[in-house]
Amino acid sequence: MTQSLKILSPGMLASIQDQGRIGYNRYGVPRSGAVDPVLLRLGNALVGNDPYEAAIEFRFMGPSVTAEGGPVRVALACHSGGELLDFATQEKHPVTPFQTITLNEGDILKVFPIDQGATGYLCVESGLALTPVLGSCSTYARAGLGGHNGLPLQSGDSLPVRAPAVYSDSEKIIAEPIALEDGPIHVIQGPQDDHFSEADFLMFVGTPFKVSSDVDRMGIRLEGRKIEALPEKGYDLISDGLVCGAIQVPGSGQPIILAADCQSVGGYPKIASIISCDLYCLGQMVPGKEVSFKAVDLQTAQSLYLQKEAEIEKAIASIRNYFDEGAVDLLALYENNLVGGVVDAQNPGHFPGHLEDM
Amino acid sequence: MDFRVLMMGDAAFTIEYTDLKGTVGAKQVRALRSKVQAEIGTGEIAGVVDMISTSRSLTVCLTPAYAGFETVRQQVCDLAGTAADDASQQGRTWTLPVCYEGELAPDLTEVAERAGLTAQEVINIHSGTAYSILMIGFLPGFPFMAEIDPRLRFPRRESPRTRVPAGSVAIANDQTAIYPWESPGGWHLLGRCPVALFDADQAVPSLLQAGETVCFEPVSRADFDRIEQDLKQGNLLPDSFLKGGE
Structure with a gap:
């Protein structure tokens, strides 16, 4: 029998995702793919996979697997x-973010509800031993494409793994993961900058919005001040192409950010489009979160992209053995800080040397 | 040829023929698309991962933050200015069976009433027109086709259906379409087509392509069921609905 990962509980909206189906928009197929491709890359780096190897994506609630x-x-x-939950000893061990865990047969990994961000x-x-459909294992449930039988993950699904885990003394951890973008x-x-006055665009980038409860892999509806289209232009246009990150404004004046599963064409004007290196933020938008935008030009977008890639490389370079000296040193450092009184253990919010101490 | 370039982030731009639409616009867009495709083929244009064509625009999708963005934009603009050649672009013609009966045609009576016609007249008009596919989009394999006879032009339903069955043949404004998948939808449903429009196992997964022509042939419920069965069992291939059975 080959080993597999069994879903005991899928959590919420769990599906298989990779880089997505690139090149099929022309046939009306959404690109799909990971809503936070940066986290997907970090996770795959931890287990030595290709950056966009298909993985289990979960939203808001984590799954339990064995x-x-x-x-x-x-x-x-x-x-x-x-x-x-260790099957042999029936002991529970905490699992920190950005670490590897080897599950022996019967061990249960339970991922807690996500309290930081929205996706993991x-x-x-x-x-996973899956068959790509149109170049990708990403699940697109509406057309039954990819994933496990073309469906979101369900309790009892058994996902075959390509090869057994290689036993190793230590697990891995990312010492310096990428922080949640704030x-x-x-x-x-653009593309439809001419549907909005310059004043309205400035208001769009100058005023924070709130993420509504309408959040899924197709789009994220924002709430805030109404964005008025110019009366002579209106909110309807002859349909044109859409990509992930385009921000459309329907008649309600409340913008919708199009996400990974968005359709390939649409007829609402798009006031602005999120640049490539910030698309991963879409995966971490939780209802109620405040979101603001900043306008940049193409050149800035390209240099921000290189900057972000360097950050990702740096995070990957910080992968350590979980129990080796590096990690222990880090731990020791924290403990020394507490012992040495740099941070008062009784009052961790209080740092000596602050203005009030002068 | 008047056009403008619209920026969509750092990995896509759209060429829009502002004054064109419908079959004329779609034809111009297809001409541009095949020119761009040809230059991608020769390696002249690099960095393009996908293209989305509509009835008046071509969206060119690039590798994220592609350093040659401005070069590609200039190259595509250079190609966009020339008019479509009339002789080229002669697409294939399909004759697709449609059952316009009973539960498969939930909006036929209402459309007939609004048009002041009988149901049979609506069927005759809808199936008596050859349609040009403007674009594939909205759902995998979903064809937007024009133009509907002016007598059958109505805006979309005020309250869209939450469930439109797969295969539904629908009309809205000057267009007609076939839903390849069950989905929500606001178009008026005149009938059902038994031919699957999308097959992920094919290299070109969408049965229909922009620029092709579609005619509808009314069939009885019994014939609909038989065709559906034959297609499912592989006794009938979707390509047999090409004109001349190519």
């Missing part, structure tokens, strides 16, 4: 953690 038929090593790429990935060492999201004005 290994069948042999050991399976997974990486949890998520800003929240979980716990491991379970990447499997050696990859700053403004960068956009380029």
Whole structure:
């Protein structure tokens, strides 16, 4: 029997995703793919996979999984953690974000509800044995494409793994993962800049919006000040092409950010489009979160892209053995800080040397 | 040829023929697309990962933050200025069976009433026109086709249906379409086509392509069921609905 990863509970909206179906928009097929491709890359780096190897994407609520038929090593790429129930000892071990875990047969990994961001990935060492459809294993449920039988993951699904986990003394961890983005999201004005006055565009980039409860893989509806289209232009246009990150404004004046599963054409004017290196932020938008935009030009977008790639490389370069000296040193450092009184353990919010102490 | 370039982030731009639309616009867009495709083929244009064509625009999708963005934009603009050649672009013609009966045609009576026609007249008009495919989009394999006879032009339903069955043949404004998948939808449903429009196992997964012509042939419910069965069992291939059975 080959080993597989069994879904005990899929959590919420769990599906298989990779880089997506690139080149099929022309046939009306959405690109799909990971809503946070940066986390997917970090998770795959932890288990030594190709950057966009297909993984389990989960939203808001984490899944519970177990290994069948042999050991399976997974990486949890998520800003929240979980716990491991060891089948042999029946002990529970905490699982921190951005670490690998080897599941022996019967061990259960339970990923906690996500309290930081909205999306996480379970990447499997050696990859899942899935058949790509139109060049991708990404699940697009409406047309039954990809994933596990073309469907979102369900309790009881058993996902075959390509090769058994290689036993190793230590697990891996990313010492310096990429933090959740809190700053403004960068956009380029257009494509339908002529549907909005310059004043309205400035208001769009100058006023924060709130993420509504209408959030899925197709789009994210924002709430905020109404964006008025110019009366002579209106909110309807002859349909044109859409890409992930385009921000359309329907008649309600409340913008919708198009996400990974968005349709290939649409008839609402798009006031601005998110630049490539910030698209991963779409995966972490939770209802109620405040979002603001900043306009940049093409050149800036290209240099921000290189900057982000360097950050990702740096995070990947910080992968350590979980129990080796590096990680222990880090831990020791924190402990020394507490012991040495740099941070008062009784009052961790209080840092000596602040203005009030002068 | 008047056109403008619209920026859509750092990985896509759209060439829009502002004054064109419908079959004329779609033809111009197809001409541009095949020119761009040809230059991608020769390696002249690099960095393009996809193209989306509509009835008046071509969206060119590039590798994220592609350093040659401005070069590609200039190359495509250089190609966009020339008019479509009339002789080229002669697409294939399909004759697709449609059952305009009973539960397969939920909006036929209402459309007939609004048009002041009998149901049979609506069927005759809808199936008596050859349609040109403007674009494939909205759903995998979904064809937008024009033009509907002026007597059958109505705006979309005020409250869209949450479930439109796969295969539904529908009209809205000056266009007609076939839903390849069950989906929500606001078009008026005149009948059902038994031919699957999308097959992920094919290299070109969409049965129909922009620029092709579609005619509808009314069939009885019994014939609809038989064709559906034959297609499912592989006794009948979708290509047999090409004109001349190519």
